[in-house]
Amino acid sequence: xxxAWPWLALLxxxxxxxxxxxxxxxxxxxxxxxxxQRSAVWRALPPIAVGHALSVGLIVALVALMHASISxxxxxxxxxxxxxxxxxxxxxxxxxxxWVGMRVGFGDLALWSFLMAxxxxxxxxxxxxxxxxxxxxxxxxxxxxxxxxxxGTDLDLLSDPALAxxxxxxxTLGHLxxxxxxxxxxxxxxxxRILQRAWFNFDLAWxxxxxxxxxxxxxx
Numbered sequence: 219x220x221x222a223w224p225w226l227a228l229l230x231x232x233x234x235x236x237x238x239x240x241x242x243x244x245x246x247x248x249x250x251x252x253x254x255q256r257s258a259v260w261r262a263l264p265p266i267a268v269g270h271a272l273s274v275g276l277i278v279a280l281v282a283l284m285h286a287s288i289s290x291x292x293x294x295x296x297x298x299x300x301x302x303x304x305x306x307x308x309x310x311x312x313x314x315x316x317w318v319g320m321r322v323g324f325g326d327l328a329l330w331s332f333l334m335a336x337x338x339x340x341x342x343x344x345x346x347x348x349x350x351x352x353x354x355x356x357x358x359x360x361x362x363x364x365x366x367x368x369x370g371t372d373l374d375l376l377s378d379p380a381l382a383x384x385x386x387x388x389x390t391l392g393h394l395x396x397x398x399x400x401x402x403x404x405x406x407x408x409x410x411r412i413l414q415r416a417w418f419n420f421d422l423a424w425x426x427x428x429x430x431x432x433x434x435x436x437x438x
Contacts (some may be wrong), residue, residue: 224351224375227330229384232392235340236271240394242331243401249417250405259405263398265324269331270340277341278386281348283375294435297314297345301432302407304339306424316411339428346435348382348414351375 235241246266285293335341368432375385 224347224373225387225388227347227350231343232389232394233396235247235335235338235343235389236396236398240320240338241270241340241397242334243397243404245327246397246401247405250401256405257350258399259401262327263394266331266397267390269328269430270335270393271331271386272328273335274341274389275383275386276304276336276345278344278348278382281345281367282379283381285349285376297342297349298432298436301339301342301345301435302429303426304342305425305432307432308339308428325395327340342384343428343431346431348375348385349435370378373418411428 236243242263246259246262249262250256252258281297284296288296373383
């Protein structure tokens with residue numbers, strides 16, 4: 219299997235996170251409409267991305283620590299349990315952290331984004347990708363014939379802190395790009411009125427995605 223798949227998966231999950239209004243673009247649009255300035259939308263996006271990256275990075279760090287201290291099989295089932303349980307929790311009780319006002323600075327937006335990403339379990343959804351890369355790398359190194367064949371080396375994103383950091387950055391770039399694109403389209407062309415006419419239940423989709431991620435983890 220190509221070693222490019224984890225990066226594509228991380229980028230795709232970032233895009234999936236970015237299109238969710240609860241992950242920041244709706245807040246950015248609301249700030250732009252409140253201040254009646256396009257620049258307010260763009261100013262909101264970087265701190266939202268930072269908060270998202272911090273939330274995801276925290277989960278990745280915890281996953282790396284646990285993966286290094288327990289067996290792969292045990293960790294895989296713990297990750298499956300966490301993903302499915304959190305998905306069911308989101309189905310039953312889909313509440314978001316609330317913010318008290320709209321006059322917020324960089325730190326406020328970053329903290330809000332961190333809380334939202336954490337509440338949505340954004341980092342948990344990346345666990346199958348990291349576990350998959352670790353399992354693939356382990357199988358690659360065990361196959362000595364393949365190791366000496368001169369083909370590309372598979373990457374273990376959990377064992378290398380630098381790679382894990384790059385992985386979080388790649389994921390965050392996917393989130394930032396889609397969140398910015400959606401915010402631009404909604405602010406410039408549609409306005410928030412479109413949300414009243416064609417609202418999609420992202421909470422339901424998110425909960426189902428978490429459960430599916432857990433099932434995928436069980437099969438890795």
